[in-house]
Amino acid sequence: MKEFLSFTKKEFRHIFRDRRTILIVLVMPVVQIILFGFAISTEINNVRIDIVGDMTDPTVRKLVQRIDNNGYLEVKGIFTGTDVISERFRRNESDMAVCFEDDFDKKLDKKGSATVKLIGDGSDPNSAQIIANYVTGVISSGTGDGKKETTAGSPLPVKYMYNPSMLSSYNFVPGVMGLILTLICSMMTAISIVKEKEFGTMELLLVSPVKPIWIIISKAVPYFVLSTINLVTILLLSRFVMHVPINGSLLLLSAVSLTFILTSLGIGLLISVISSTQKTALLISGMGLTMPTMIFSGIIFPCESMPEILQWFSDIIPAKWYIIMVKKIMIEGAGFSFMIKEYTILLLMTLLLLGTSIRLFKKRL
Amino acid sequence: MKTGIKTLESVVFLLEKEFKQFFRDPGLPKMVIMFPVLMMLVFPYAVSMDIKNINLAVVDNCRSTESDELVKNCTSSGYFNLVTICDDPSEAMVMMEKNDVDAILTINPDFSRNLVKEGTMSLGININTVNGTKGNIGAGYLNSCMMKFASSSDSASVEPVSGSIVTSTKYYYNPYMDYKVFMVPALIVIAITMITGFFPALNIVSEKERGTIEQINVTPVKKSAFIICKLIPYWLVAFFILTACLLIAKVVFGYRCAGDLSALYLFTTLHIIVTAGLGPLISNYSENAQQSMFITWFFMMIFMLVSGIFTPISSMPAWARAITYFNPMRYYADAMRSVFLKGSTVIDVWYDAAGLAVIGASMLIAAIRGYRKTT
Amino acid sequence: MTGENGNIIEINGLTKRFGSFTAVDNISFHVRKGEIFGFLGANGAGKTTAMKILCGLSLPTSGEGTVNGFSINGEQEQIKRHIGYMSQKFSLYPDLKVWENIRLFGGIYGLGFKELRKKCVSIPESLGMEDYADKSVSSLPLGWKQKLAFSIAMIHNPEIVFLDEPTGGVDPETRRMFWEMICGAAENGTTVFVTTHYMDEAEYCDRVSIMVDGRIADIGSPEELKGRYGEPDMDSVFRKLATKAKRF
Numbered sequence: 001m002k003e004f005l006s007f008t009k010k011e012f013r014h015i016f017r018d019r020r021t022i023l024i025v026l027v028m029p030v031v032q033i034i035l036f037g038f039a040i041s042t043e044i045n046n047v048r049i050d051i052v053g054d055m056t057d058p059t060v061r062k063l064v065q066r067i068d069n070n071g072y073l074e075v076k077g078i079f080t081g082t083d084v085i086s087e088r089f090r091r092n093e094s095d096m097a098v099c100f101e102d103d104f105d106k107k108l109d110k111k112g113s114a115t116v117k118l119i120g121d122g123s124d125p126n127s128a129q130i131i132a133n134y135v136t137g138v139i140s141s142g143t144g145d146g147k148k149e150t151t152a153g154s155p156l157p158v159k160y161m162y163n164p165s166m167l168s169s170y171n172f173v174p175g176v177m178g179l180i181l182t183l184i185c186s187m188m189t190a191i192s193i194v195k196e197k198e199f200g201t202m203e204l205l206l207v208s209p210v211k212p213i214w215i216i217i218s219k220a221v222p223y224f225v226l227s228t229i230n231l232v233t234i235l236l237l238s239r240f241v242m243h244v245p246i247n248g249s250l251l252l253l254s255a256v257s258l259t260f261i262l263t264s265l266g267i268g269l270l271i272s273v274i275s276s277t278q279k280t281a282l283l284i285s286g287m288g289l290t291m292p293t294m295i296f297s298g299i300i301f302p303c304e305s306m307p308e309i310l311q312w313f314s315d316i317i318p319a320k321w322y323i324i325m326v327k328k329i330m331i332e333g334a335g336f337s338f339m340i341k342e343y344t345i346l347l348l349m350t351l352l353l354l355g356t357s358i359r360l361f362k363k364r365l
Numbered sequence: 366m367k368t369g370i371k372t373l374e375s376v377v378f379l380l381e382k383e384f385k386q387f388f389r390d391p392g393l394p395k396m397v398i399m400f401p402v403l404m405m406l407v408f409p410y411a412v413s414m415d416i417k418n419i420n421l422a423v424v425d426n427c428r429s430t431e432s433d434e435l436v437k438n439c440t441s442s443g444y445f446n447l448v449t450i451c452d453d454p455s456e457a458m459v460m461m462e463k464n465d466v467d468a469i470l471t472i473n474p475d476f477s478r479n480l481v482k483e484g485t486m487s488l489g490i491n492i493n494t495v496n497g498t499k500g501n502i503g504a505g506y507l508n509s510c511m512m513k514f515a516s517s518s519d520s521a522s523v524e525p526v527s528g529s530i531v532t533s534t535k536y537y538y539n540p541y542m543d544y545k546v547f548m549v550p551a552l553i554v555i556a557i558t559m560i561t562g563f564f565p566a567l568n569i570v571s572e573k574e575r576g577t578i579e580q581i582n583v584t585p586v587k588k589s590a591f592i593i594c595k596l597i598p599y600w601l602v603a604f605f606i607l608t609a610c611l612l613i614a615k616v617v618f619g620y621r622c623a624g625d626l627s628a629l630y631l632f633t634t635l636h637i638i639v640t641a642g643l644g645p646l647i648s649n650y651s652e653n654a655q656q657s658m659f660i661t662w663f664f665m666m667i668f669m670l671v672s673g674i675f676t677p678i679s680s681m682p683a684w685a686r687a688i689t690y691f692n693p694m695r696y697y698a699d700a701m702r703s704v705f706l707k708g709s710t711v712i713d714v715w716y717d718a719a720g721l722a723v724i725g726a727s728m729l730i731a732a733i734r735g736y737r738k739t740t
Numbered sequence: 741m742t743g744e745n746g747n748i749i750e751i752n753g754l755t756k757r758f759g760s761f762t763a764v765d766n767i768s769f770h771v772r773k774g775e776i777f778g779f780l781g782a783n784g785a786g787k788t789t790a791m792k793i794l795c796g797l798s799l800p801t802s803g804e805g806t807v808n809g810f811s812i813n814g815e816q817e818q819i820k821r822h823i824g825y826m827s828q829k830f831s832l833y834p835d836l837k838v839w840e841n842i843r844l845f846g847g848i849y850g851l852g853f854k855e856l857r858k859k860c861v862s863i864p865e866s867l868g869m870e871d872y873a874d875k876s877v878s879s880l881p882l883g884w885k886q887k888l889a890f891s892i893a894m895i896h897n898p899e900i901v902f903l904d905e906p907t908g909g910v911d912p913e914t915r916r917m918f919w920e921m922i923c924g925a926a927e928n929g930t931t932v933f934v935t936t937h938y939m940d941e942a943e944y945c946d947r948v949s950i951m952v953d954g955r956i957a958d959i960g961s962p963e964e965l966k967g968r969y970g971e972p973d974m975d976s977v978f979r980k981l982a983t984k985a986k987r988f
Contacts, residue, residue, distance in 0.1 A: 028659065039676075040670055045681075086537055092714065113531050128536055279654060305413045579829075585849070738796075739797060
């Protein structure tokens, strides 16, 4: 035990002597969570609309006025024919064209209906669809003048649960938390063991009477402390800067997060044990881990819409489970009984990762 | 004049060295091949925003033929996955809390009567919007199902009311709303940026750690020659990745570039000046490999996540949008998408070229200036 | 390019500080053209720091000096054309082959393709490692690496060659051969500036300076120094001077 303590102290001194790295590790998540928390959003905003139609037509003018008055939409240009639209799209000058048919007012009055054609820039299909839905809503939200509304147009009582104002941050902040925590934590730890291997100082540790398991743990402790500091800053920022509520128990959130930090440490240690050089360890943790975590943890792309085989793959990404739990605790305010499955999976992964690292470490001595 | 020739000669030898080292590296060439292949073969399937399989619970308090009809209407749309039909709203709520259900459709007891009498629908929709996009789109789907249902049941009995505006929507470039094709150029952008961002940064730091850079610093070689020779191999690597990815896109997915291929290569060239200039710049200011890795990763994440690749730039708050003007990936991704999907020409997206060129030039100058042969 | 008094290196009041630590403290000396100048001192005495300033790798905090007629304050790149340098830490490219390293550094110094092709054969030959010319440098034993590094430092026939502890960690036989190479270079007119902490090697030098705690404790030919301190060999001279050291 005494040796273990002195080992841990040595690791602490070693890591905290490198002031610049410590600074980088502590400042990075602050900048990233603020930037990503605010910037990553799918709310429709600043949509650039082109109008094609006869502006002398009174109804067209009224509708265009309504589009322009809408806070999210902005009329960029008014044209008489649709032939310019594709050029406008190619130059990225507009997102959607709203085309009114000729004699719009007259047809609406006499025939009882008139056609508006929306032309969207389908190169970004998701935004295009959301914009089209939105613009349709704006145009058909009552034709005004006491004209009777159609039954089909009457709004349905949709209730948005947990996130009534549809804020993207409720979705992305927990995701970004998971992403940043896991990557910084595993990147820090990834070089811990391989560094000693490269410098040849490993032998020194191995001739000491300390058991390998304690060597590994003494290496992990300082990183655990650093990651905990990061966790606290991230939580404070998301609560007070991003205004994401913590509806559930803070204690539960901390417990889940600390478990997740252990999982990430496990990933880092495993990388460190299997790599032969620092460069490999850094590339695996920095490049190899970033993309899968970002894509497969459900932060941006919902795992449910992936092909089944990729859904299985996403199941082995620890961040996915952590993010699900964080959302449940912070936003839905759910208790532990609602996340027994997720927590068990995360815990098993942690044990597996740490166990494998220690086994492999022993084997390579 | 004489020094000019000497510089050119030393460039030849330095380049020769960089290439030999690149191909001799145990992992590098493999990674350059594997990374884009994986990115192109696996990720397009994963990066889908097509929201399908929305888990739906129906609380049917009416239990009439009309309500049955409505539920059938929803499930046959293909977007919904009917989990349960129950009578107890709290049961459905518990399922939502457990994440088993994304949306709850509550059909009120007076549903069928109201529909027949007044043509209105008496129902409620609860949607889990923790995931904003999914909630938004899910609500949209449900809404359109309801409308379809309402209009189909209407048309028989009710005459079209005067003053209705019919909207139809048409999408250019991507009529089938295929999300994969939208992400393919973006994945190419990510693959190229990752490889050409991470490797040069590590390369120079490892020269520092091994001491070989000192042996170079004590020679009369020009700083600019040294940095540019570090950059050129990655330029070719980027061309290789681009070509490989385009081929995979064509062969596996059948996607062709709508615009001029040469425009893609031109923008890639401009982008490489940025990313490969970033590597030396970062390693100038880092003391060891870990630091340079952290800083590179830090910038890569920012480049990627606030570039408009995953979420639209127009959704960002004004200050974040201002930051994106300093993000090279914003320009590169926008250009690659415009050319690949819409067939834009370089002139159409001249601002992307200008943005990349300005950032690239400043990056390169900063890298050469910041590299000190004498400390 | 030497001064009117035949000195190829002239240093006056050279000081280098790192924060509050003064690594090199106001040293002045000169080196004559064509001599072997030994720069002696214990580890951490400031030898390498001073040498890096002379090579143009590092800027002095204060002080002046010229190397081959060029100022150490601002004409570093001109200095670099006329010197060869072999660092304490082996610093050829380990993943390149022997001939590839020769070709690279020869090429950087502007040797021209024809001459390079010749050197790629002649250098391994003269070192007795023809069979290893096509092997990667990392596979060579340390002594061979050092000899190769020296030959590469000499590849462009520099006026001065700076050697930083060239014989650290090699066996006595290789050390002897190494000094033969150094003497050979001096005979061909190259000035040799060499740091070492092996005092027996000091005997091979024309003149030596002994650095203690960043200052030059004494300077002169080995014979002069031995006479001045009344000691039979350089080792005893050094020990007498170094006992005053406060660092380490």
